Amino acid sequence: MSDKQRDIIVVGGGLAGLLAVIRACELGGHVKLFSLVPCKRSHSVCAQGGVNAAANTMGEDDHPDLHTFDTLKSGEFINDQILVQEMTAAAPGLIYLFDRMGVPFSRTPEGNLAFRRFGGTLHHRTAHAGASTGQQLLYALDEQVRRYEAEGKVHRYEFWDMIEIVKDDDGTCRGIIAQNLKTMEMVPFPGDAVILATGGYGLVFGKSTCSQVVTGSASAVAYRAGAHMCNPEFVQVHPTAIPGEDKLRLMSESARGEGGRVWVPKKPNDPRPGKQIPEEERFYFLEEKYPRYGNLVPRDVATREIFQRYLEGLGVFGKPQAYLDLSHLDAAYTRKKLGAILEIYEKFVGENPTEVPMRIFPGVHYTMGGLWASYKANSLKRLDWDAPVNQMTNIPGLYACGEADWQYHGANRLGANSLLSCPFGGKVAAQAALAYQKGLKTHAEDVSKALFDKALTRCKQLEDNIKSNRGGENPYKLHQELGELMTKNCTVIRDNKSLGETVTKLDDIQRRVENCEIPDAGAYANHGVTFTRWLRGMVDLAKACAHSALKRDEFRGAHYKPEFELKQPAGLVPKEYWVWLDINRPAEYKDNYHDWFDKVDQSQRKRWLFHADYDEFKAKVQKQGFKPEIEEYFKKLTAHNKKWNKPTIAAYKNGNPEISYSEVKMELMPPMPRKYD
Template sequence: MASKTTVRSEGGKVRRVVVVGGGLAGLMTVIKLCEAKVPVDLLSLVPVKRSHSVCAQGGINASVNTKGEGDSPQVHLEETAYGGDFLANQPPVRGMAEAAPGIVNMLDRMGVPFNRTPEGLLDFRRFGGTLFHRTAFAGATTGQQLLYALDEQVRRFEVEDVVDDHGVSIPGEKMVRKFEMWDFLEPILDDSGVCVGAVAQDLKTMQIRPFLGDAVVLATGGPGLVFGRSTNSVICTGTAAIAAYKAGAVYANGEFIQVHPTAIPGADKLRLISESARGEGGRIWVPKDKADKRAANDIPERERDYFLERMYPGYGNLVPRDIASRALFKTCFHEGRGIFDEATGKNELAVYLDLTHKDEKFLRAKLAGILEIYEKFAGVDPYKHPMKVFPAVHYSMGGLWVDYEADARGSLKAGSPRNHATNLPGLYAVGEVDYQYHGANRLGANSLLSCIYGGLVTGPAVASYRQAMAKSAFDLPKSIFEKAEKRATDDYARILTQNTDAKAPENAYKLHEELAETMLRDCTIERDNKALDGVLAKIGELDLRVKSVRVTDTSQRVNQGAQFVRHLENMLVLARVIAQGARNRDESRGAHYKPDFPRRDDERFGRTTLAVHEQVGSVKFVRAFDYTCAGETVHVTDAIDTSLVTPRERKYEQAGAASAAATGKLGSEPESKSGATTEAR
């Protein structure tokens, strides 16, 4: 039986939902919950406006087709499924592609300063994996503009009263209560395994406390820090997802990690130079002669190898990221054709990304944000000199497994409580932390879209779930929450006090460096089973050594060292999921590439990887499981729903591969702009 009221619990408490994460996915979810009159507690590790979404540069996809190229949501769906090497369930992708034009219009109305054409229409640029202009953008700071727009909407709800079921404001209760600088530690499960809240820690006072919630939504972003150096913010450790995984949530397709082709090489955080640089005409090249020691501007055009344009004449510099990164890696690493570095006297692992042929005024209007970043961090003027770039870990296609319910058209059923539900009843996941939309390789500018679309879907899904609850979390015995709080408090005390007398304690940051080194070297662009065995052995070694970590700071205020130990322990668990998933998948698909198994193998591996936690030091993979959502038992298998776009081999060597998608005739001979196709990989 559903609860008697929707706003208050039986005991008269305001029934809130906990949203963890204030990036685009979290904020959009909060807005939709508030629109459905569901009060929210919003938790974030950093100030919401510093969420990693703020770094997004190039844009957000929507097939608005203002340029009259024949683009449509159907083409967007097909190119996304195709670019993702057919690992994504297609109904959610259809829902996302169909919603995209409306999403961009909504953002425009919210005040996002999108670039416009001289006629005043929204401008769209090209991005990877498509021949269409599909990417709306606000210069090269699109993420920041989007995040600030959603943040403003949420601030409105922070001052809006919660109104009870009789229309009366509840004193002191606002629709959104925001808790910034709080670290999510674990979901709280009741005796039957239903998620009824979250335990979190205040990173200023280090106080640990439970947050009750009729449901919890994780919108906690990606895990780039597992690889040490990446384009992600340093808070992107994936710790929240792994806390959920350790509590029983299934983690899906962990092995699919995107390596972006163009970041500024560096020793720590790697700054991205967005695909939009190539979308606006940037060209990748290396000297034809690998012994060429001249500066870039002294090398004449005919002596440059624009290798992406040579290898992929149709898509050129805008092949999907997995393909571009592999080509860059092969050129620099295997063929030794990087850029001569005077300091070392050798070719360094870098290629040129050249925009110097473009008009400076044009570049300033479209790309100023990223070109400023290059100038600031590389100390070279990119308007006058080609930039030096190399691939960097960027994005996780894998994440917490989430469900969906398809409608009769094969899109998402609006308002179904199953949409974005994890297998832990009451726990939802949305944004980069879920695995839903991008299959084996995400197309550029599809992430901002999936975050916002995911939020639009998750809000109503959670509202439906809450509506169907037999008993609110706010009516459960206090002991459930006290137990969870105590467990987390004890665990934190363990971190502070362990190994105080050890003669040779370990340093958490050093262990992280070792983890990152092995993951980066052997678990990114090219994967080899022997090397992966080495990665797994190293993780095993680190699992043991992490027990000997001693924190140097035991204070009860802003203790980042102790917090990092917790995140490191979780990163090790996630690293194992990624590496073991990669070890098991003996094929090449999207971002997962094994030279020893160079082809996609649909028969053996055309399925979702489903990882289940058993204990630290091992990961179990399952082919099926059951879970319960809003009273319904759902049987889940690892089969992929490819009912909308028939899988076929990817062929990006010639223009026409994506145009094949554009015709809606995948599987048949493409009617492409060039009409040509070749075998891929």
């Protein structure tokens, strides 16, 4: 073996990527870091409201177990439980680490870290730096990476596009081909392991709250190379985006966390400006329908409610909009806590949110699905941190973390959990990649150069084809068409007829992508070439999403098909479901839970049951018995989950996704019905 320095490759300079770099360097690794944009301009910089950690500094008896429970419940139990538990346990430590790195977190008057409320929890659990948390975190991590760069452990490639995964004859990932977006030079980069921390694919939906590079380009490249996508149908539509002609901009959940109220005028097409509509003529529908969580129900719930009001004719001035009102709060307080996002609203709408209610509507925001990745737990049901398979895709040596992976958020992400799962996943991925590198018998440097030459030739051919194509299709217009189609049929409310039509139309769009013609054949910074390549990838991901959504005949989290909704009976108490399972031990759950009821950690279960003693609770429920309609619902739910509580796997086959289902490991707790009123 040679004594050459052996690199691992990290693609992505957002929060997930930078923490992966830091962890790899801490463990003695050397990293090549790639990003489409300067790392400090990665999409993470846009994150506003905060990052979750059950640090329990607010005297609310919060605990990481409750954070685990809220995350699983919000994701409707299609997330990996062990990983969620490990993430929530690590969360307070990560916040203190960021604090030490110099992130200017907001504080209480006593000087403690301040935590605000966010959706889907009843606790103040969200650490924040005003309303520019992502920027503060990203800048702090970037500083740390610079330190390692100065020590020669990191080589940074900004304005580079990862365009191909290089696999050897055994199907093992051995490196990448990347393109310099200024000179358009394509270069092979061998690497012992490749970590994709490349974000989500919001741009598949055209207008979204995401940055303009969030096309999922790297995921699409990996998907074509044989990496599986998992749960691509689960797409988060944020309830409160600011409508815009060019793109949507987010009005963060922190606005509601600080006291913002959502309402619509009770009178359809009310012509009066919001401020002039008296209190009794306003419909505070979230507060009325969900008295416990109010304006802070999970995102999928809030989004459906706002959407529904519009369908009922209760928009604002007849438009698809609702009010998000901060104008009743003290203006100085609101400025202090939310200044950064108020400025965005003022800049793009021209109104002062401390004086008049803001106008918002749901918009595509986040992708819960992503590249399939694995993990290994030990006998104590904790993550085995040194297992090389953690965060590894089905391609050996290829890792995914951050918004690019699928494991943490299930069917609906809890607000402020991404700024947690990204650095956490990055850390796990780097540690695993280094363990993998250590165990390699042959390293990237031993791999035949011909392998990289072949991949390079493929990339050049594709670029030549794009440049010489005279098919007449405009890639930017085609992207707009794709976005409109996906937004119309694959977002808030889905039905099989529209999804079927979407699948057919996507075939047509896919054919037309092959006819894209760009006016500029220039050899310098040719964005037309880059965008056309990204568009191909976006269509692949759109197909994975639409096919998976069509096949999933149920209602789970953000995937709402009303036709298949299991209606919850009146008087349902969700936690009674566990007692019902315990008493009945239905055959459907034989493998999963029969053991659980006997062996579960009692103190954990107590917390999941909101501090109730399980045996006492069980005795009480048993004594009162189950109403027939509740029992009927529990039976249906059990059979339903047996069939559908399974992550979707999409494998790329000749331009189409081949759909199958895997198992979600429910090692901590059985599912529970979701209910937030």
